[in-house]
Amino acid sequence: xxxxxxxxxxPTREANYPKWYQAVIKAxxxxxxxxxRGCMVIKPWGYALWENMQAVLDGMFKETGHxxxxxxxxxxxxxxxxxxxxxxxxxxxxxxxxxxxxxxxxDGGLVPAGKLEEPLIVRPTSETIIGATYAKWVQSxxxxxxxxxxxxxxxxxxxxxxxxxxxAEFLWQEGHTCHATEQEALDETRQMLDVYAAFAEDYMxxxxxxxxxxxxxxxxxxxxxxxxxxxxxxRKALQAGTSHFLGQNFAKAQEIKFQDQNGQERFAWTxxxxxxxxxxxxxxxxHSDDDGLVIPPRLAPKHIVLLPIHRxxxxxxxxxxxCDSLKKELESQDYNGGxxxxxxxxRDIRGGEKTWHHIKRGVPIRAEVGPRDVExxxxxxxxxxxxxxEKSSVPRDExxxxxxKMLDEMQTNxxxxxxxxxxxxxxxxxxxxxxxxFFTPENTNQPEIHGGFVLSHFHECQEVLDAIKKxxxxxxxxxxxxxxxxxxxxxxxxxxxKRAVFAKAY
RNA sequence: CGGGGCGUGGCGCAGUCUGGCUAGCGCACCUGCUUUGGGAGCAGGGGGUCGAAGGUUCGAAUCCUUUCGCCCCGACCA
Numbered sequence: 001x002x003x004x005x006x007x008x009x010x011p012t013r014e015a016n017y018p019k020w021y022q023a024v025i026k027a028x029x030x031x032x033x034x035x036x037r038g039c040m041v042i043k044p045w046g047y048a049l050w051e052n053m054q055a056v057l058d059g060m061f062k063e064t065g066h067x068x069x070x071x072x073x074x075x076x077x078x079x080x081x082x083x084x085x086x087x088x089x090x091x092x093x094x095x096x097x098x099x100x101x102x103x104x105x106x107d108g109g110l111v112p113a114g115k116l117e118e119p120l121i122v123r124p125t126s127e128t129i130i131g132a133t134y135a136k137w138v139q140s141x142x143x144x145x146x147x148x149x150x151x152x153x154x155x156x157x158x159x160x161x162x163x164x165x166x167x168a169e170f171l172w173q174e175g176h177t178c179h180a181t182e183q184e185a186l187d188e189t190r191q192m193l194d195v196y197a198a199f200a201e202d203y204m205x206x207x208x209x210x211x212x213x214x215x216x217x218x219x220x221x222x223x224x225x226x227x228x229x230x231x232x233x234x235r236k237a238l239q240a241g242t243s244h245f246l247g248q249n250f251a252k253a254q255e256i257k258f259q260d261q262n263g264q265e266r267f268a269w270t271x272x273x274x275x276x277x278x279x280x281x282x283x284x285x286x287h288s289d290d291d292g293l294v295i296p297p298r299l300a301p302k303h304i305v306l307l308p309i310h311r312x313x314x315x316x317x318x319x320x321x322x323c324d325s326l327k328k329e330l331e332s333q334d335y336n337g338g339x340x341x342x343x344x345x346x347r348d349i350r351g352g353e354k355t356w357h358h359i360k361r362g363v364p365i366r367a368e369v370g371p372r373d374v375e376x377x378x379x380x381x382x383x384x385x386x387x388x389x390e391k392s393s394v395p396r397d398e399x400x401x402x403x404x405k406m407l408d409e410m411q412t413n414x415x416x417x418x419x420x421x422x423x424x425x426x427x428x429x430x431x432x433x434x435x436x437x438f439f440t441p442e443n444t445n446q447p448e449i450h451g452g453f454v455l456s457h458f459h460e461c462q463e464v465l466d467a468i469k470k471x472x473x474x475x476x477x478x479x480x481x482x483x484x485x486x487x488x489x490x491x492x493x494x495x496x497x498k499r500a501v502f503a504k505a506y
Numbered sequence: 507c508g509g510g511g512c513g514u515g516g517c518g519c520a521g522u523c524u525g526g527c528u529a530g531c532g533c534a535c536c537u538g539c540u541u542u543g544g545g546a547g548c549a550g551g552g553g554g555u556c557g558a559a560g561g562u563u564c565g566a567a568u569c570c571u572u573u574c575g576c577c578c579c580g581a582c583c584a
Contacts, residue, residue: 008545018578026517033576093583125584159507159582166583227584239584276584309543352545359545370543380543472580506583 007290008360017234017449018162024284025163027360028293038161038168042277045361048301049280050171054151056203056299057173057275060195066147066175071130073153074120079128082253086127089220093156095122095168122155127221127246127272130176131254138178138258138268145188146178164281165238165506172276178256178268182247185269189245192273193226196241204279205296205415206230206286207422208240209453209501211477214460219272223247229476229501231422232285235452237476237503240282243273286418293362294384296414297407298336304403305363306344306379309351309370320346322374326367326396335404359388364410366391367399385410385417425452428499432467432490439471439504453503455479457487457496464491468502476501 009027013020025031030046042050058068074097080087101114123129134146155169175192179185193210200208208228218225222244230240250256251267260266287294297303306323310316323344333340343363345354351368358366368380368391379399382391383406429435441450451473458464458475468474468491478500489496 022577037575089583154584156583160578160580170584172584242584274584278584307544311542350544350546351542354544356545368543372543 008292009290012290024288040163040167052299061149066149069148075123075129077119083221086221090124095155124156131250134178135254135256141180141260144180149175170277172274174274177271182269185271189243189271193243197228203298207419211479214475219244221249234449235425237505238282241275246270292360295362297364297411300364302341302343304342304365305358307368315371323369329400333403385413428455439473453501455499456490458500459489459492459494459496467491473502474505476503
């Protein structure tokens with residue numbers, strides 16, 4: 001017996017969280033670094049997860065009246081220049097296309113030739129090009145609203161990248177809507193935030209706080225930015241989705257105008273909202289453990305893996321027959337608006353290795369089937385959200401009939417676990433000393449997991465920002481719900497209407 | 507872009523300070539035998555010229571110069 005490591009993933013979360021995160025991605029086969037700096041290759045298992053996220057979100061967008069469309073990858077540079085704040089926000093991270101042809105160079109390689117008259121930027125986000133298009137589409141109030149989403153890739157030339165959390169190129173969806181009235185646009189902004197929150201909680205099993213960003217954290221060019229914020233297992237915050245009320249800023253910059261019922265010419269009101277492959281990172285950091293990935297059942301590409309165990313050829317035949325028919329029965333069971341997804345892993349490798357393979361990849365349920373199980377009409381079941389050794393024998397009929405319930409239980413369990421974790425590390429703080437202590441690690445020499453979410457009253461001003469910057473803390477958002485008690489800003493002593501969520505963040 | 511670290515078979519590393527036997531080790535891989543409700547054991551085997559370029563030297567993974575890339579921390583950000 002080889003000395004099996006205590007955990008499949010090393011280092012553990014406690015020992016080194018960032019390294020653990022990378023190790024999980026590698027061990028679970030989600031993605032890997034590519035030959036291009038800052039860009040990743042999303043492998044089949046990771047992409048299947050993203051596809052599941054896409055499918056659910058896409059359904060939610062359509063239920064709320066949106067349609068998909070597609071706009072160009074390239075944006076003329078002049079488009080970006082039209083909205084001043086927008087330029088400031090994105091100019092530094094734009095990839096720029098300046099040529100359209102390659103020619104043999106003097107040293108044998110290729111050199112760019114055919115300089116473009118106007119450089120094109122690779123979209124970091126599409127407000128400008130979509131806005132310019134909407135300007136052509138909108139003449140009358142009868143043309144509104146426009147409710148469009150696009151699934152796309154965008155490029156932001158970030159200084160520092162991290163797989164899924166921040167890559168130079170990433171996949172996302174961006175909704176862009178255009179309305180006749182301010183209220184309608186505001187309602188849309190809030191509606192899509194609620195959609196994101198519902199997705200995060202109901203599908204990702206990830207509790208989130210819905211809130212509004214302060215001015216310094218706002219999307220460049222937006223009037224207000226709403227976000228959902230989640231707590232990762234290292235107690236840092238991750239912005240998991242944003243919904244922006246753009247007011248008339250982009251409409252004015254790009255002349256999205258229409259005539260209203262009274263023949264008056266008016267600027268439209270626009271919104272934009274998006275979530276990205278960052279959600280995969282959020283999912284990893286919310287649920288995974290020191291044995292690898294844990295996938296909430298409602299997003300899992302496979303719900304159950306059947307692991308046949310057999311020695312003789314004779315056993316093999318009966319075990320495989322049993323597995324095949326069990327697979328069919330399971331696949332006829334309803335789950336989450338579809339059917340249960342089952343895989344039989346009959347690869348000719350050691351049983352232990354096979355089991356760990358699926359543990360590391362986060363398959364929700366493992367069911368071992370050997371001659372003994374065949375004989376007794378049962379299966380030996382292990383759940384990814386429980387201990388590796390917490391396996392139990394379940395009668396086959398019971399297993400099949402209860403599979404939906406078991407997956408639901410696991411889904412709920414994951415959410416509860418995450419919610420409990422967040423609750424334990426969230427507190428209301430009403431004085432600065434306590435606040436400072438909360439965000440100061442005990443051992444400054446080594447990175448350690450500390451802090452969490454703090455709800456404190458604040459008066460939005462530079463003084464507050466300077467104070468928290470020293471602690472490497474940011475204002476995540478001002479919660480939209482249960483936040484009506486006025487108080488005193490713990491940094492300035494000024495009266496404050498609301499509390500904000502303070503946290504260290506990704 | 508600032509600070510730190512690292513590039514040696516598929517992966518993880520040792521060797522580099524103090525140049526010198528055919529460049530090692532673990533895992534993975536291949537073959538055989540054994541084992542089989544569990545990340546197997548034994549035996550045999552294949553694969554690297556040490557990120558790249560230049561230099562010093564009788565001799566360079568090791569010293570010097572230049573360069574490319576990656577990771578971590580910071581600033582910035584979905």
